[in-house]
Amino acid sequence: MGVQEIPFYTPFYLLIFVLPMIIINFKLGIGLNKRIIYALFRMTIQLVLVGFFLQYIFIFNNLWVNSAYVLFMIGAAGLSTVKTCGLTIKNQLLPIVIGFGIPNLVMILFINQFVIGLDNIFDAQYYIPLMGMLLGNSLSGNIIGINTFYTGLKQNERQYHYRLALSANQWESTLPWYKEAIIACMNPIIASTETVGLVSLPGMMTGQILGGSMPMTAIVYQIVIMGAILISRYFGIHFSILLTRKKAFDDYDWLIL
C-alpha cells in the first residue's frame, strides 16, 4: 500500500486560497504579502533542490556518500548555532560541531543497530531522515542552552566574580548558569514529549501513516524518535557548552565571548 503520488502541478492549486489572503492583506494594509510570497517561493525551491539531491543519494546509498551528507547537515546546524548565538566561527564552530555531532551520531547508529535492527545501519532511508530529526531538535536546544549560559554569565558578571572569589574555581563559579542552561534547553522538549499525540500527531508519524504504514508501526517509530531526541538533546547541550567554554574564558576566568 503506497502513498498516492501527487502530480507536479496540483500543489499550485493551493494558490487559489493564497489569492484571497493577498487581497485581504492588501485591502487592510497588513504588510505580510511580500513575506508570504517570498516564504512560499523559497520553501518550494529549497525543498525541490533537496529532493533532487536526496534522490541521487538514495540511488547511490553508499556509506561514505550518506555520511558525507550527514556531516554536511551537522556542519550546517553548527554554523547556524554559532551565528544565532553570536559566537565566533574561528574559535567556536569546531567545538559546537563536535559537541552535538557526536551525541547525535552515536544515537542514530545505536537506533539503527539495536532498536530498529537494520542490516545496513548507514542505509540512507533511515540514516538521513532520522538524523535530520535528531539534529533539528538538537539545534534548537543548543541555541537555547548556549544562549542561556553565556547571556546569564554576562548579565550577572558581578555575581559570577563574587562566586569566583568564594570558590576560586571556574566550574563551581559558573555552575548556576550551567544548570539554568540545561533546564532551558530541556524544558520545551520535555513539554512536547509529555503532550505528544494529544494535541497534534507528530510529523514523522503523519508521514509514515500517509506512506502506508500501520498506525502501530508509526507509533513505535515515534516513541523511539521522541526518546532519542530527548536523549541526544540532553547530551548535545552538555558537550556543546563543555567544549565551547574552553575558549570562552581567558586565563583569569573572564568571559571573552
Place this chain on the structure above:
Amino acid sequence: MAYLEFRNIQLKFDERMIFSGFDLAIERHEKVLFCAPSGRGKTSLVKMLLGFVVPDQGEISVAGVALTGETVNRIRSKICYVSQDADLPKGIVSDVFAAVFKFQVNRHLNYQKAVLSDWLETMCLPQDTLGKNIDALSGGERQRLALILGILLDRDIWILDEVTTGLDQALKTKIVELILSYDKTVLVVSHDDIYQNRGLREVIW
C-alpha cells in the same frame, strides 16, 4: 619580599590613566586603609589582587607568588573578598552558606550551622534570616551576611570594600573592632572616619 606587592602598576580605563608607576608593599598581618578620593581606583586596586582587573603593565605578587593566569586560582583561594554590593549567590541563606562550604577549596573548613547562628547574633541579625531568601533581605543585611561568610572562610587576606557603609554607628564600631581583632592581612577600602586612629596604615594616592 613583602606579603602583598604591587610593582610598577599601570592601568588605564577608557584612555584615562588611573595608575602609572604605582608601587605598594604590604606585610603579612598588616592592616591597611585605602582612603584615596573617589575615582582614583581604590576598588580597581584591590580587584587587581583577585585578577578581576588586570593591569596594563606591572607585576603583582601575593605570598611570594606572582599573579598570572596560572596562579590566579591559587591566589584567589587565599583571599576573602567582601564588597558593599556583595552579590551573594541566589537562594535561601542557609542553603547558600552550605553550598559555599561544599566548594572544593572550602571543604577543609568545618562549617556548622550552629556557628552561623552565633554569628547572626553577633552581627545583630535575627535568627530567622537563615530561612529567608537572599533576594528578600535588605542591602545592609546582605552586607553583614557577606562579612560573616568572609570571616567563616578563614582566608589569610581580607579585602573589605566599603563593608560598613550604610550601617548604624554602633554596629559599625562593633564590626570594625571585630575585624581589626583578627590576625589577618586586612585591606579596607573606605571613606568612613570610623577607621581613623585605629592603627591602620593609610594609603593615599
